[in-house]
């Protein structure tokens with residue numbers, strides 16, 4: 001074995017361990033052929049970009065920056081279109097502008113985008129009218145339609161995931177570096193929105209202030225290049241390990257392994273078993289890693305995760321994304337933060353106020369109340385304020401489209417409205433107006449902190 005092959009084999013050590021939430025592929029040979037093909041494809045991101053994001057997240061861990069991580073619950077192959085991608089990006093850019101200006105903090109922008117195609121599920125099957133089929137696990141695995149053909153896992157979909165991620169990332173890079181994300185466009189991002197929504201109007205006022213500040217700087221002869229482009233990173237849950245390890249490569253600069261399917265990957269609440277395949281996989285790659293921590297997480301688990309994933313205690317390597325639920329965050333979070341801080345580790349703490357606050361409405365729609373989302377973020381800020389630690393960011397499921405999936409917000413969506421534009425393939429997302437409302441409220445909390 002050459003040195004590189006030996007190192008690469010390190011990316012496969014997860015194979016001997018139990019891997020939760022993996023698809024039941026019906027044809028192992030077909031899967032092997034797909035993996036071999038994926039292994040020959042070029043990287044989607046450059047390892048150096050992952051290092052840069054790790055440094056940015058290091059600033060978050062040290063309390064010098066704030067992470068805004070957001071995007072779809074589940075991306076869909078038929079939504080890889082210019083409008084959908086631009087709308088999502090626009091929403092994140094607007095939220096970033098609000099947080100930077102109103103919160104007075106540098107914002108690290110990371111999308112749940114260009115790879116968020118795989119979903120862990122509570123149940124392996126779904127039954128409708130007496131018919132039981134495999135559950136939908138994301139477009140990388142099977143189709144959403146409730147038919148035996150669509151629901152059968154098909155490894156060819158992993159190749160579609162790669163190509164959909166590549167097209168998305170290509171357009172995101174074009175928008176963020178080609179002029180669309182220039183700070184002078186703060187008004188343009190809002191044009192379609194300003195008249196129709198209270199948060200759009202509030203944003204317009206902020207955009208005018210940013211404009212004045214830019215004009216002032218310009219008059220002083222300052223016109224920084226940094227304002228013309230935006231640093232934007234892609235992240236997704238590293239769930240289907242055959243895909244992630246096929247996209248794991250030895251970096252020619254350093255000889256280390258990187259999962260080049262995205263800049264940052266996270267391990268979900270259902271797959272973070274300490275002796276499981278996902279943590280083993282994550283321990284071998286150099287990307288910045290997130291781990292979701294739900295209400296049953298113990299300080300001992302958090303400390304073991306640090307030992308496994310961040311033995312060098314490198315700020316930016318590990319982000320704990322807590323998702324406790326509005327009713328539990330104030331009870332569950334303090335002990336975790338206290339013990340991790342006392343251990344000397346330097347992790348970034350980020351609040352996912354979505355996944356602990358899901359409920360089923362009488363209509364059968366899975367939904368979330370905007371007020372619960374907000375209350376969990378408030379609890380997160382209160383806990384960190386009480387302990388003197390840094391509330392490092394938010395991780396949200398959102399879309400730039402005008403969907404009706406979560407109830408409440410400035411535009412007040414009621415339970416009876418949910419059916420109007422309920423388009424998510426899995427969990428309910430904040431729409432653009434709710435996302436902006438959240439950004440304004442979080443900016444206020446950050447300033448008060």
Ligand SMILES: O=C[C@H](O)[C@H](O)COP(=O)(O)O
Pocket residue numbers: 073119120121122123355426427
């Ligand atoms: O996005 C997260 C999970 O995939 C999702 O909450 C699981 O949903 P389920 O409980 O409907 O399977």
Ligand SMILES: C=C(OP(=O)(O)O)C(=O)O
Pocket residue numbers: 073120237267268269270292323355
């Ligand atoms: C599945 C997700 O979250 P969690 O692992 O926290 O349930 C997710 O963020 O898509």
